[in-house]
Amino acid sequence: MSNKQYSLEELGWKKTFKDQLSTKEEEIFLPARVTMTHKGHVVVSTGDSEHLLKIAEKGIGSLNQQPTVGDWLLLDKNSIVPERLLERTSLLQRMAPGQEVKLQPIAANIDTLFIVSSCNSEFNLNRIERYICLALEAGVNFVLVLTKEDLTEEAQKYRKKAKKLFEDIETITINGKDHESVQKLHKWFEKGETVVLLGSSGVGKTTLLNTINGTTKEKTGSIRESDEKGRHTTTTRSLHVMPSGALLIDVPGIRELQLHDCQAGINRAFAEIVEAEDMCRFSDCSHQQEPGCAVRDALEQGTLDQRRLDNYLKLKEEAEKNTDNIAEKQKRKSGKKNKYSRKWKK
Ligand SMILES: Nc1nc2c(ncn2[C@@H]2O[C@H](COP(=O)(O)OP(=O)(O)OP(=O)(O)O)[C@@H](O)[C@H]2O)c(=O)[nH]1
Ligand SMILES: [Mg+2]
Ligand SMILES: [Zn+2]
Structure with a gap:
């Protein structure tokens, strides 16, 4: 995030979060949103200031769970130590990659999930269905965003195939590098709403973020010519305030989205x-x-x-x-x- 100051509402603060604080807590605590997670630490913003918090083996401060990007924490006003993680309105999580059996939160307090895929050999119906199950289970709104329409004559074919995956699934084809094309997504970018971009490496999540923001600030990377795979350019999860006032979360490319406790989502999908x-x-x-x-x-x-x-x-x-x-x-x-x-x- 930039050094700009924001109100809590501009960071996505809503009544459902405020209602979780007692009057006493409002006096002694500062709400802060997790705006970045990286190995070993998280960055939180209170709107006025940003703070880097180290994640110890057992978590942070007295929190009983690991915070993830999009979470709201209550910080002690004096020490800035996090005291409580506010109940989430939604949580996207998966099995952590690797040998160890554990869950990994991806992002919290999400209003809309953009399932990002591209109009090339990355496009895969089975994979998109995984994301749909995840979104349905978490109860978040979801939209299928197909990038790189400018590189193919067949964008509408991809769109048609994808649309069949779920009744009324909104499927938008875009050129993520083109400002005008990206306008098609604007209805999901209302002030205070949080949107997360999920998809494989190289599909153009960060490119989309930059175009919407009108910058080239966040690093993007070319895909391999041989197999059109991305190079895992983004390595942190980060939340950005868009010009429209929406909050957009960019996440590193997902290699494997292993589902956990997802029966209801799968049944609906x-x-x-x-x-x-x-x-x-x-x-x-x-x-x-x-x-x-x-x-x-x-x-x-x-x-x-x-x-x-x-x-x-x-x-x-x-x-x-x-x-x-x-x-x-x-x-x-x-x-x-x-x-x-x-x-x-x-
Ligand atoms: N022509 C065209 N190129 C695009 C589009 N979207 C992304 N690209 C290119 O695709 C490559 C990968 O884009 P990124 O934005 O880095 O992809 P990412 O999804 O953020 O990848 P990771 O951070 O590795 O997960 C870059 O070379 C972009 O310029 C698009 O819609 N059209
Ligand atoms: Mg990226
Ligand atoms: Zn049977």
């Missing part, structure tokens, strides 16, 4: 499959050999799409497995704590 499943004779039908399988019937009649079915089954299994693994880990953790407390009492 694949409603036609869930509907067919309900008509299978057996409630635990695997849609393989069972008699009276409505899903196989629908496939044969061409009313269900095999690709969507395969992706649905895959996402469902993955999300269930991840949910179980996290629950298992939490159980082990709380078991450990109990053991220690027993030891102390002896």
